[in-house]
Amino acid sequence: MDKNMQQYLDKAQVLIEALPYIQRFNRKIIVVKYGGSAMVDEELKKQVIEDVTLLKLVGFKPIIVHGGGKEISRWVGKVGMEPQFINGLRVTDEETMEVAEMVLGKVNKSLVQMVEELGVHAIGISGKDGGLLKVEKKLSNGEDIGFVGEVRQVNTDIIYDLLEKDFLPIICPVGLDEHYNTYNINADDAACAIARAVKAEKLAFLTDIEGVYKDPSDPSTLISELRVREARKLMAEGYIEGGMLPKLQNCIDAIENGVSRVHILDGRIAHCLLLEIFTNKGIGTAILHGEESRYYHGE
Numbered sequence: 001m002d003k004n005m006q007q008y009l010d011k012a013q014v015l016i017e018a019l020p021y022i023q024r025f026n027r028k029i030i031v032v033k034y035g036g037s038a039m040v041d042e043e044l045k046k047q048v049i050e051d052v053t054l055l056k057l058v059g060f061k062p063i064i065v066h067g068g069g070k071e072i073s074r075w076v077g078k079v080g081m082e083p084q085f086i087n088g089l090r091v092t093d094e095e096t097m098e099v100a101e102m103v104l105g106k107v108n109k110s111l112v113q114m115v116e117e118l119g120v121h122a123i124g125i126s127g128k129d130g131g132l133l134k135v136e137k138k139l140s141n142g143e144d145i146g147f148v149g150e151v152r153q154v155n156t157d158i159i160y161d162l163l164e165k166d167f168l169p170i171i172c173p174v175g176l177d178e179h180y181n182t183y184n185i186n187a188d189d190a191a192c193a194i195a196r197a198v199k200a201e202k203l204a205f206l207t208d209i210e211g212v213y214k215d216p217s218d219p220s221t222l223i224s225e226l227r228v229r230e231a232r233k234l235m236a237e238g239y240i241e242g243g244m245l246p247k248l249q250n251c252i253d254a255i256e257n258g259v260s261r262v263h264i265l266d267g268r269i270a271h272c273l274l275l276e277i278f279t280n281k282g283i284g285t286a287i288l289h290g291e292e293s294r295y296y297h298g299e
């Protein structure tokens with residue numbers, strides 16, 4: 001066959017591979033935790049926003065939950081504040097919380113702006129709006145590290161209302177406690193709580209790592225599909241290290257509470273969301289409940 005012709009067919013093949021996923025996930029909620037390098041690099045940022053907007057336009061109902069990237073530390077330094085630590089843990093005192101909320105608000109609106117630029121209507125809110133995220137103080141290894149909250153309640157009404165009106169919700173992880181104090185929430189935790197509350201079809205984490213490895217020192221051992229049972233085993237056997245541990249715990253928690261699949265993706269890879277969701281093999285680690293590999297179509 002003519003080489004040009006083959007190239008065209010390859011392109012068509014890519015789109016056809018996406019077809020069953022477009023069908024399957026039509027009108028389904030997908031929560032995207034946006035953080036890490038993909039928030040810092042302008043090119044990657046643009047690509048993530050393009051991916052999420054595309055998901056929206058082909059009929060998914062994406063929700064973005066984002067962190068502050070490196071911006072919060074940068075601003076804490078910029079206003080001349082000395083970060084406080086207790087046992088190596090950063091303390092969120094009242095002033096730090098103030099800066100964090102300002103920065104998150106700024107990041108939130110810049111994401112709204114980028115989505116709007118692509119012709120989709122986005123609404124940026126924090127967990128304070130409409131009582132979306134109600135929190136309690138979270139202790140870290142028994143230590144009080146200030147205004148860091150754990151989500152206790154999610155008011156899904158506001159999310160459903162926005163989705164129904166066809167808006168793309170962009171949420172920053174700030175919430176109120178019962179006395180209406182402001183708390184910062186770990187963005188992974190917030191994404192997980194929201195995905196659980198709306199029983200999302202998918203929860204995708206954009207991280208700075210390819211996915212879950214069997215052996216973290218050997219990148220060739222990336223696990224493509226991981227069942228909850230296997231994930232627990234890897235954790236118990238000490239294969240999972242550092243930041244991946246709480247992340248995997250969040251994944252398991254989401255799946256056991258009604259989310260069908262969780263994806264850990266490398267946000268440093270351009271268009272990682274599209275590559276994961278619209279192809280059979282994906283590029284990161286997909287975590288699922290049981291033995292079934294439900295979304296697979298003959299390899």
Ligand SMILES: NC(=[NH2+])NCCC[C@H](N)C(=O)O
Nearest residue numbers: 224276277279281282284286
């Ligand atoms: N890392 C993987 N094995 N991914 C498989 C992805 C399959 C399918 N595209 C989905 O979104 O569910």
